[in-house]
Amino acid sequence: MLCAKRERTDNMENDEHGTSAGTVFLSFLAGAAVGAGLSLLYAPKTGKDLRRKIGDLTDDAVDKIKSYATEAQAKIKTTIENSKEAIKDKKAILTSAIEAGKEAMVLEKDKYRDKEV
Numbered sequence: 001m002l003c004a005k006r007e008r009t010d011n012m013e014n015d016e017h018g019t020s021a022g023t024v025f026l027s028f029l030a031g032a033a034v035g036a037g038l039s040l041l042y043a044p045k046t047g048k049d050l051r052r053k054i055g056d057l058t059d060d061a062v063d064k065i066k067s068y069a070t071e072a073q074a075k076i077k078t079t080i081e082n083s084k085e086a087i088k089d090k091k092a093i094l095t096s097a098i099e100a101g102k103e104a105m106v107l108e109k110d111k112y113r114d115k116e117v
Helices: 002-015 021-042 047-116
Strands: none
């Protein structure tokens, strides 16, 4: 239970400002890529060299973003699977508790019926 409260607190801290760490990190990467591209535009190079460098940087940035996106998807899938398992476990506990409550109610009814007769 304490662990669940910590997880909720951590999630609230991430969502408090409306952005998650992953979003901030991807935004940082995109900004870095744009900044690198602009620095190349202002560097004294020939047009051919400049276009080649921009292409290389773009390819590198796209590869990194794809890699981070793949990692994020894997983490999300793992989190979803873990959440499904936790829900299934909680459902089983609640079902058992409800059944135990029903059985206790029947036993109590039987006790009162025996007293009335």
